Amino acid sequence: GENVEQHPSTLSVQEGDSAVIKCTYSDSASNYFPWYKQELGKGPQLIIDIRSNVGEKKDQRIAVTLNKTAKHFSLHITETQPEDSAVYFCAAPARGRGQNFVFGPGTRLSVLP
Amino acid sequence: DAGVTQSPTHLIKTRGQQVTLRCSPKSGHDTVSWYQQALGQGPQFIFQYYEEEERQRGNFPDRFSGHQFPNYSSELNVNALLLGDSALYLCASSPAGRPAFFGQGTRLTVV
Numbered sequence: 001g002e003n004v005e006q007h008p009s010t011l012s013v014q015e016g017d018s019a020v021i022k023c024t025y026s027d028s029a030s031n032y033f034p035w036y037k038q039e040l041g042k043g044p045q046l047i048i049d050i051r052s053n054v055g056e057k058k059d060q061r062i063a064v065t066l067n068k069t070a071k072h073f074s075l076h077i078t079e080t081q082p083e084d085s086a087v088y089f090c091a092a093p094a095r096g097r098g099q100n101f102v103f104g105p106g107t108r109l110s111v112l113p
Numbered sequence: 114d115a116g117v118t119q120s121p122t123h124l125i126k127t128r129g130q131q132v133t134l135r136c137s138p139k140s141g142h143d144t145v146s147w148y149q150q151a152l153g154q155g156p157q158f159i160f161q162y163y164e165e166e167e168r169q170r171g172n173f174p175d176r177f178s179g180h181q182f183p184n185y186s187s188e189l190n191v192n193a194l195l196l197g198d199s200a201l202y203l204c205a206s207s208p209a210g211r212p213a214f215f216g217q218g219t220r221l222t223v224v
Contacts, residue, residue, distance in 0.1 A: 100171075
């Protein structure tokens with residue numbers, strides 16, 4: 001089955017700087033990669049996703065890049081703001097029917113004012 | 114649209130007891146998945162329901178069971194609770210072929 005690794009586990013940046021979180025996956029057949037943001041006391045919220053037929057996708061200050069050859073994908077947040085502070089999870093599809101995912105262990109991002 | 118709603122939000126149970134958690138999916142979503150999230154970890158897939166049947170199951174013992182009703186709402190049942198079952202239980206709903214939207218979760222504490 002799929003295995004997802006995520007780095008770093010914690011990340012502190014100054015407000016206005018950029019943050020990058022990287023994930024690697026093991027199953028070369030995986031074709032869809034979502035990123036979730038989880039704030040304290042809340043469930044994960046889908047913030048951006050990418051399909052394997054594109055290399056990059058942007059949505060305002062957030063972007064995701066995918067390298068299928070190396071089997072890794074990254075989340076990029078530019079011009080970080082204090083409200084970006086949260087735990088971020090990457091995920092990749094698990095095998096079998098359904099739309100279920102294997103999650104990375106998470107990255108705790110702290111944006112310092 | 115209320116999104117995905119879960120009840121209760123918090124629950125304390127004694128080891129050996131049984132618990133039932135409930136989930137109402139986002140309007141128009143027919144697929145419900147349940148995840149367990151231990152403190153400081155990513156969610157782990159328990160099982161998924163579609164058309165009132167368990168379609169896929171993760172690596173969880175038979176003590177974990179579920180049900181989906183005709184209105185797409187779902188229940189997660191855990192029997193013979195262990196201390197290690199303490200976690201945030203998340204419900205995610207999706208229309209077929211699209212990514213999942215999560216509820217706020219039920220925080221289960223087993224003492």
